[in-house]
Amino acid sequence: MSDKVKVTIDGITVEVEPGTSILNAARQIGGDIVPPAMCYYSKLEGSGGKCRTCIVKVSKGSEKDPRPMPKLVASCRTTVMDGMEVQNITSPEVIEARAGVVEFLLINHPLDCPVCDQAGECDLQNLGYEHGLQKTRYEFERRTFERIDIGDKIQLHMNRCILCYRCVFTADQITNRRVHGILNRGDHSEISTYIKTAVENDFSGNIIDVCPVGALTDKTFRFKNRVWFTKPIDAHRDCPTCSGKVTLWYKGEDVLRITARKDIYGEVEEFICNTCRFEKKKTADWVLEHPTHISDASVISSNHYETMVPLPVIQNNPQLQLANQIELEKTSKF
Numbered sequence: 001m002s003d004k005v006k007v008t009i010d011g012i013t014v015e016v017e018p019g020t021s022i023l024n025a026a027r028q029i030g031g032d033i034v035p036p037a038m039c040y041y042s043k044l045e046g047s048g049g050k051c052r053t054c055i056v057k058v059s060k061g062s063e064k065d066p067r068p069m070p071k072l073v074a075s076c077r078t079t080v081m082d083g084m085e086v087q088n089i090t091s092p093e094v095i096e097a098r099a100g101v102v103e104f105l106l107i108n109h110p111l112d113c114p115v116c117d118q119a120g121e122c123d124l125q126n127l128g129y130e131h132g133l134q135k136t137r138y139e140f141e142r143r144t145f146e147r148i149d150i151g152d153k154i155q156l157h158m159n160r161c162i163l164c165y166r167c168v169f170t171a172d173q174i175t176n177r178r179v180h181g182i183l184n185r186g187d188h189s190e191i192s193t194y195i196k197t198a199v200e201n202d203f204s205g206n207i208i209d210v211c212p213v214g215a216l217t218d219k220t221f222r223f224k225n226r227v228w229f230t231k232p233i234d235a236h237r238d239c240p241t242c243s244g245k246v247t248l249w250y251k252g253e254d255v256l257r258i259t260a261r262k263d264i265y266g267e268v269e270e271f272i273c274n275t276c277r278f279e280k281k282k283t284a285d286w287v288l289e290h291p292t293h294i295s296d297a298s299v300i301s302s303n304h305y306e307t308m309v310p311l312p313v314i315q316n317n318p319q320l321q322l323a324n325q326i327e328l329e330k331t332s333k334f
Contacts, residue, residue, distance in 0.1 A: 003018075004016060004017060004018070005017075005018055005020075005080055005081065005082035005083075005084075006082055006083060007022070007025050007080040007081075007082075007083075007084045007085075007086065008084070008085045008086065009022070009025065009026050009029060009033055009056075009086045009087075009088060010033040010086070010087060010088050010089060010090045011090065012029050012033065014028050014029050016028060016080060019079055020079065020080050021048075021075060021076055021077065021078060021079060021080070022035075022056060022058075022073075022075035022076075022078050022079075022080055022084075022086055023035055023037060023040060023048075023054055023075040023076040024042070025080050026075065026086075026088065027265065032089055033088050033089055034088075034265075035053070035054035035055070035056055035075045035076075035088055036053045036054060036098075036123060036126075036127055037051075037053065037054045037076055037123075037265070038050075038051040038053050038105070038123055038124060038127075038162060038164055038212045039051040039053075039076075039162075039164035039165065039166065039212075040054065040076035041166055041169070041210060041267055042265075042267055043267060043268060043271075044166060044169040044170060044173060044210070045169070045173060046169055047076075047164075047165065047166060047169050048074070048076035048077050049074050049076060049077045050163065050164055050165055051101070051105065051162065051164055052074055052101045053098060053101050053102070053105075053127060054074055054075040054076050055072040055073065055074055055075065055094060055097055055098060055101065056072065056073060056075045056078075056086050056087065056088045056091075056094055057069075057072055057086065057087040057088075057091045057093055057094050058073060058078070058084060058085070058086055058087075059085045059086070059087055060083065060084060060085035061081060061084060062081035062082055062083045062084050063081075063082055063083030064081075064082075064083075065081075066083070072093070072094060072097055075088075095131075098127075098131055099131035099132075099133075102124075102127045102128060102131040102132055103131075103132070103133060103136070103137070105124060105127075105162050106124075106128060106132065106136065107136070107138050107142070108142050108143050108159070109124065109159070109160055109161075109162060109213065110142065110159055110160065111128070112160075113125055116160070116214040117214055117217050117218075117221065117222055117223070117227075118160075118211075118213055118214030118217070119214075119226070119227070120226065120227040120228050120298070120299045120300055121227055121266075121298075121300075122212070122213055122214065123212050123213075123266065124162065124212060124213050142159075143159075143187070144159055145157075145158035145159055145190065148192075149198075149219070150180060150192075150193050150198060150199045151198050151199040151200055151204055152198070152200075152219070153204075153205065153218065153219050153220060153274070153278050154199060154204065154205070154207070154208060154216060154217070154218070154219060155216075155217050155219050155222065156191065156192070156215060156216055157214060157215050157216075157217065158190050158191060158192070158215065159215075160213045160214045160215040161190070161191055161213065161215035162212070162213055162215075163182070163189055163191070164211075164212055165182070166207075166210040166211060166212065167180070167191065167207035167210060167211055167216060168180070168181050168182065168191070170206050170207050170210050170271075171199070171201075171204070171207060174203050174206065174271050175201045175202075175203050175204070176201070177201065179193050179194055179198075179199055180192060180193040180194070180199055181194070191215070202241060202273050202274055202275070203242075203271055203272075203273055203274065204274060205218070205272070205273075205274045205277040205278065206260065206268065206271045206272070208259075209259055209260050209262070209268050209271075210268065212266075218257055218277075220257065220278060221256055221257040224251075224256050224257075225251050225256055227249070227300055228299045228300045228302060229251065230249040230250060230251050230256060230257075230300075231249070231250045231251075231291070232247045232248065232249050232250070232291070232292035232294070232300075233247070233248045233250060233288055233289070233290070233291055233292060234246075234247055234248075234261060234288075234289040234290055234291070234292050235247070235248050235286035235287060235288045235289055236286065236287055236289065237276065237280065237285060237286050237287060239272075239273065239275065239276055241273040241275060241276075242270070242271065242272045242273040242276060243270040243272065244272070244276060245260075245261055245269070245270055245272070246258050246259065246260060246261065246272055246276055246277070246286075247259050247260070247261050247262075247292050248283075248286060248288075253283075254281075255281040255282065255283065257281075258272075258276060258277050258278070258280065258281065259277070260272045260277075261292075264295065
């Protein structure tokens with residue numbers, strides 16, 4: 001059994017396994033010191049190193065070689081060393097550089113948040129709010145693309161794509177036959193299907209969940225509602241193809257969409273099949289568990305849905321009746 005190594009991030013020391021990246025070491029600490037990540041995905045092999053939003057400053061390389069690293073590094077691709085000291089939010093240099101990265105990401109990405117289905121769940125929207133400038137310094141025309149359907153349930157809006165490659169890795173690693181990828185090179189690169197082939201495999205809907213922006217959207221949910229007006233409920237079913245563990249997004253009695261469950265970093269816990277995602281949109285198809293917990297920092301939490309479960313859902317589930325009563329008693333004390 002190998003010895004753990006110590007790394008200090010923003011003054012907080014943590015022991016991690018050798019080979020752990022700075023980003024994952026920060027995630028073990030949690031809180032605000034965790035660098036943002038638009039392309040890294042712990043469930044996808046080979047992801048990371050594309051967007052550079054997770055850059056940090058290594059002020060001390062290790063106990064054996066205490067020299068600082070000469071440049072800012074991508075925390076998702078840099079392995080910790082014993083005695084390493086890292087600065088993230090405590091470094092003005094990192095904050096300034098991250099603002100520059102966000103400005104580059106927004107060179108072509110349109111600020112159409114008011115009409116984008118990803119609004120309220122978009123990490124780039126949050127980064128733009130935190131680090132963005134009031135106006136762009138870019139003098140050239142934005143590149144634009146026509147929206148295309150890459151399947152009967154998925155629409156690709158390439159204008160919004162930041163080329164994080166997550167959808168490509170997902171298709172490579174959880175399906176038997178990938179038919180989409182990166183075409184062309186440099187600033188002409190784009191996500192598309194090969195010779196207009198439709199993405200039709202049983203797990204194709206997962207590329208919607210891993211997309212960090214609004215480039216890949218669910219056609220069955222487009223423009224139906226704002227995500228902060230919905231009430232997410234964790235549920236499961238006995239599915240022969242996948243785990244069957246999902247989140248149902250309610251508006252009144254209707255299930256507007258179904259997604260895979262995600263962790264606190266917005267990463268899918270278990271990929272789900274298209275049958276669960278697109279074809280089981282009735283409460284009767286599912287065993288309801290409890291309201292999905294959403295971070296207080298999310299705009300979705302402003303709806304206080306954890307204490308306002310849809311009445312038809314409560315009536316059909318005795319466990320939710322008890323949980324809802326407990327939550328109401330808690331809130332009534334304040």
